[in-house]
Amino acid sequence: MHGTSTLEEADRLMTVCNACRYCEGLCAVFPAMEMRRAFSDGDLNYLANLCHACGACYTDCQFSPPHEFNVNVPQTFAILRAESWSAYAWPRAFSGMFARNGVAISIVAALSVAGFISGFAALNDPQALFGIHSGPGAFYALMPHNAMIVLFGAAFLYAILALVMGVRGFWRDIGEPVGMLDDGGSLWQAMKDAASLRYLDGGGVGCVNEDERPTDRRKIYHHLTFYGFLLCFASTSVATLYHYLIAREAPYPWWDVPVVLGTIGGIGLLIGPAGLLAEKSRRDPALLDQKRTGMDVAFIVMLFLTSLTGMALLVWRDTGSMGLLLALHLGFVFALFVTMPYGKFVHGIYRYVALVRYARERRMLGNIISGKVVDDRDV
Ligand code: SF4
Ligand code: SF4
Structure with missing residues (x-):
C-alpha cells in the first residue's frame, strides 16, 4: 500500500513496464526501474524525478490509451513529481x-x-x-x-x-x-x-x-x-x-x-x-x-x-x-x-539528486557485474 493514489498508479505502471521493458533504451528511468522488483514510496519519487518528461515512452507504448492498460508514464510521473515537491517543501x-x-x-x-x-x-x-x-x-x-x-x-x-x-x-x-x-x-x-x-x-x-x-x-x-x-x-x-x-x-x-x-x-x-x-x-x-x-x-x-x-x-x-x-x-x-x-x-x-543516485546505482551494479553494460545508452 502506498500513501497516495498517484503513488499507487506509479507502482502499477512500473510493474507493467518492468514486465515489458520495451523502453529500456530511452532514458535513465527504465534501467533504474529494472534494478528493482518492488517499489517503495521513495523509489517511485526517485524514478519520477529521474524522468525528464521527454514523452517518448508515451508515443512508443503499445499499452497507452485507449488500450485498457492505460499506461501513461510521463503524465503520472509529472503529477508525482509535483506531489513530491509539495510533500518535501519547507515549511509545509x-x-x-x-x-x-x-x-x-x-x-x-x-x-x-x-x-x-x-x-x-x-x-x-x-x-x-x-x-x-x-x-x-x-x-x-x-x-x-x-x-x-x-x-x-x-x-x-x-x-x-x-x-x-x-x-x-x-x-x-x-x-x-x-x-x-x-x-x-x-x-x-x-x-x-x-x-x-x-x-x-x-x-x-x-x-x-x-x-x-x-x-x-x-x-x-x-x-x-x-x-x-x-x-x-x-x-x-x-x-x-x-x-x-x-x-x-x-x-x-x-x-x-x-x-x-x-x-x-x-x-x-x-x-x-x-x-x-x-x-x-x-x-x-x-x-x-x-x-x-x-x-x-x-x-x-x-x-x-x-x-x-x-x-x-x-x-x-x-x-x-x-x-x-x-x-x-x-x-x-x-x-x-x-x-x-x-x-x-x-x-x-531534485532531478540532479536523482541523477546522483542513478550514477551511484550504475557504478555499484557495474562493480558487481564487472564488465557488463548496465545502461543501453552506453553501447
Ligand atoms: S511505457 Fe509501455 S512500452 Fe514502454 S516499457 Fe512501459 S509498458 Fe512497455
Ligand atoms: S517521459 Fe520520462 S520516463 Fe518516459 S522516456 Fe521520457 S524521460 Fe523516460
Whole structure:
C-alpha cells in the first residue's frame, strides 16, 4: 500500500513496464526501474524525478490509451513529481501555494516589493526616484547598498535554507545516507548528465511535444534558460566581488565583465523562457499534469520578467526612468528568490539528486557485474 493514489498508479505502471521493458533504451528511468522488483514510496519519487518528461515512452507504448492498460508514464510521473515537491517543501504550510495561481502570487509579490521600494524612496526624496543619476554608485541613490544586501541577502538565504530542507527530506526518503555525498564520481557524472540534459532526447531522436514528431526545441530552450540563469548569477557574483574587493561600484560600463555576462545571460533568459512557454502551450495535454500548470508557468514567467526588467534597466539607466526600473527589477528579483523553493525551480535540484543516485546505482551494479553494460545508452 502506498500513501497516495498517484503513488499507487506509479507502482502499477512500473510493474507493467518492468514486465515489458520495451523502453529500456530511452532514458535513465527504465534501467533504474529494472534494478528493482518492488517499489517503495521513495523509489517511485526517485524514478519520477529521474524522468525528464521527454514523452517518448508515451508515443512508443503499445499499452497507452485507449488500450485498457492505460499506461501513461510521463503524465503520472509529472503529477508525482509535483506531489513530491509539495510533500518535501519547507515549511509545509507553503507547500500548496503554487498549485493553481502561482503567476498571480509571484507578480503581486514582485509589484508589492517594487511599490514599497519606490514609495519609500519617493517619500524621503523624490529626486532619488525620478532624478537622473549616472556613474559609479548611481543605483544606490534609490536604495543604499547595505540595505540592498540585507534585503536580498535575507531572501537568498531563506531560499537556500528552504531548498536544503526540502531536498534533505527527499534524500532521506529515497534511502541515501549523507555519507555518500563524498562519492565524487557519482556527483560529477550527475553534473555532466544534468548539464547536457542527457535524458531529454527520447533515446536520441528528440523530445515529443505537440505531435509524435520528436524535436530538440525543448532541450535548446531549456539550455538557453539554464545557462542564461547561470550567467546572470555569475554577473551578480562578479559585481559583488568588485564592490567588496576593489571598491568599484555599480553601474559598470557596457564592456565590463558584469555587464557582458548579465547581457548575454539576460538574452538567454528572454529567449529560453519565451520558447519554453510557447512549447508548453502547444504540448499534448496527455503528457502534462494539467492541475498544476500554474506552478510551471509561474517560474518561467518570473525568469522572463526578471530578465526583461534587468535589460530595460540596462538600456534606460542614464535617464529619469532609472529609479522606477531599478525598483521594478529589484521587486522581481526578490519575488523570484522567495518563490523559488515552492515552484518549478526545484525540479533542477531534485532531478540532479536523482541523477546522483542513478550514477551511484550504475557504478555499484557495474562493480558487481564487472564488465557488463548496465545502461543501453552506453553501447
Ligand atoms: S511505457 Fe509501455 S512500452 Fe514502454 S516499457 Fe512501459 S509498458 Fe512497455
Ligand atoms: S524521460 Fe521520457 S522516456 Fe523516460 S520516463 Fe520520462 S517521459 Fe518516459
